[in-house]
Amino acid sequence: xxxxxxxxxxxxxxxxxxxxYAAPGKxxxxxxxxxxxxxxxxSVLPPAPGVKKVTVxxxxxxxxxxxxxxFARFVGKHPEWRRDRVASLFAExxxxxxxxSATEPGAAIGRQPVVRVSWFAASAYxxxxxxxxxxxxxxxxxxxxxxxxADARSDADWQRQILDWYSRSARxxxxxxxxxxxxxxxxxxxxxxxxxxxxxxSSMLVSGDNREQSDPDSLRFCGPGALTMxxxxxxxxxxxxxxxxxxxxxxxxATMGFRCATEVKP
Amino acid sequence: xxxxxxxxxxxxxxxxxxxVAYPPQSIYNxxxxxxxxxxxxxxxxxxxxxxxxxxxxxxSCPLAxxxxxxxxxSFERSLTxxxxxxxxxxxxxxxxxxxxxxxxxxxxxxxxxxxxxWTLVHTDEATVRKIAAVLNIQYRRLSDGSxxxxxxxxxxxxxxxxxxxxxxxxxxxxRLAASLRAL
Numbered sequence: 001x002x003x004x005x006x007x008x009x010x011x012x013x014x015x016x017x018x019x020x021y022a023a024p025g026k027x028x029x030x031x032x033x034x035x036x037x038x039x040x041x042x043s044v045l046p047p048a049p050g051v052k053k054v055t056v057x058x059x060x061x062x063x064x065x066x067x068x069x070x071f072a073r074f075v076g077k078h079p080e081w082r083r084d085r086v087a088s089l090f091a092e093x094x095x096x097x098x099x100x101s102a103t104e105p106g107a108a109i110g111r112q113p114v115v116r117v118s119w120f121a122a123s124a125y126x127x128x129x130x131x132x133x134x135x136x137x138x139x140x141x142x143x144x145x146x147x148x149x150a151d152a153r154s155d156a157d158w159q160r161q162i163l164d165w166y167s168r169s170a171r172x173x174x175x176x177x178x179x180x181x182x183x184x185x186x187x188x189x190x191x192x193x194x195x196x197x198x199x200x201x202s203s204m205l206v207s208g209d210n211r212e213q214s215d216p217d218s219l220r221f222c223g224p225g226a227l228t229m230x231x232x233x234x235x236x237x238x239x240x241x242x243x244x245x246x247x248x249x250x251x252x253x254a255t256m257g258f259r260c261a262t263e264v265k266p
Numbered sequence: 267x268x269x270x271x272x273x274x275x276x277x278x279x280x281x282x283x284x285x286v287a288y289p290p291q292s293i294y295n296x297x298x299x300x301x302x303x304x305x306x307x308x309x310x311x312x313x314x315x316x317x318x319x320x321x322x323x324x325x326s327c328p329l330a331x332x333x334x335x336x337x338x339x340s341f342e343r344s345l346t347x348x349x350x351x352x353x354x355x356x357x358x359x360x361x362x363x364x365x366x367x368x369x370x371x372x373x374x375x376x377x378x379x380x381x382x383x384w385t386l387v388h389t390d391e392a393t394v395r396k397i398a399a400v401l402n403i404q405y406r407r408l409s410d411g412s413x414x415x416x417x418x419x420x421x422x423x424x425x426x427x428x429x430x431x432x433x434x435x436x437x438x439x440x441r442l443a444a445s446l447r448a449l
Binding site: 047048051087088089090119120123127132199200201202203204248249250 | 288290291292293295296392395396398399400402403404405406407408409410
C-alpha cells in the first residue's frame, strides 16, 4: 500500500511536473522545514557488517542551509558565540573571521550559507531553535533524492549532475542559499554548495564492526579507513564522509556550513 | 510578576556562570547537566581544583569497560598516597538509554567504587555528544544497543584543561603519572 502510494505520488510528480511537497506559501513553517517521511535505504555507511538497510524515522529538515544573516541574529541574542567572546574550546581562531565585525556579516553575504562555524556553534544555533543538527543518516537519506525520485542513486544523469556540482563548488564566492533545484522533498542545496555538519560527528570515524573494539588505537588513527564503506560509485557522498571524519568539533572551515533538523512526533 | 521573578532568576544564574572564568581551552566551559550515581545534579566542573581523570564508558559493556575501571585503579595504585588523595575520577556514560542513576549506583556497589573520590554520571544524548567532542572521544552506537568507543582517558588540570590523554588499557600509563606530577 505504502509502495503504491509512493508510486502514485511519483507518477503524479512526473506527469504534472509539480513537486510532491507542499507549495511554499501554503504553510510557511512547512516550506522552511519540509518533512521527510520515514523510510529505509542502503546507506554508504552500513550500520553493522552484513546489515545494509538503515531505517530513518520521519523528520523535518531545513529547506536551505543556515545563512550568515540567520546566524548573525543568533549571535546577537547569544553573545557568548561572538567571535571575540567564544571560548577556544568551542571554536578555533578562524571562527567567523570572514564577517565584517563580531556581530555583522556584511550585507553582501547575508543570504550566503554561513561557514567558518564550528560544530559546537552550529549545535548551539539549532538548540536555540528547539532543533538539532541532522544525523548523518538523516542528511544522507534526504540527499539521495533527485527532483523526482526519493532515491535517485541509480540515475546516471543525476549522479553526473552531482559530480558536476562538486567539481564547480570549489571556485569563486559561495552562492546564496536556494540556488539549486528543490529535491523530491522540497529541500535544496544538499549538494554543490557547502559541506554540512552532522549531529553524530563523533561517530563518523568509528566502525560499526564490534570485532575492531579490541584495538581503540587503530580506530583513532585509521581515519576514514576505519569505516566500512560501500557503494564506491557514490564518490560525492564518500568524499563528504571523508571530509567530516577529518573534522574536529572546534574546526571552523571556509567550506563547512550546516542546517537544522527536528524529529516528527508520531 | 512571574516574568519578573524569572528574569531575576536568569540574571542570578548568568552572573553565577560568569563568576567562574575558566581558561578558554578548559572543558569546564561546557555547561553540561549531569546526574551522578546518587541521583544528584552535577556539572562537568564538579571536581574543579583537583586533578581529574575522566573517561567515557557504558555500564552494560561486557569487556572493555570493566578493564577501563581496572586500568584506572592500576593508575591510582601507581601514585603516592598524597597524590591519590588529591586525584578525582569521573566516569561519564555514553549510553543515555540504559545507564540510569540506579544502574550506576549498582555498578559502584558491585565494583566497590570509592564514591568519595570517583563519580559516575549519566546525561542526555546531546550532552554526551558534546562531552565526547571536547574529550576527542569517538564512539558509535551499534544496532544491538552496544557501543564501539575509543577508551581514551584524559587527565584534567585543576582548571579543566586536558593535560594528557591515554588509550592504554590493562596497566597504568606512566606518561599520565608523569603529567600528573608536572601539574
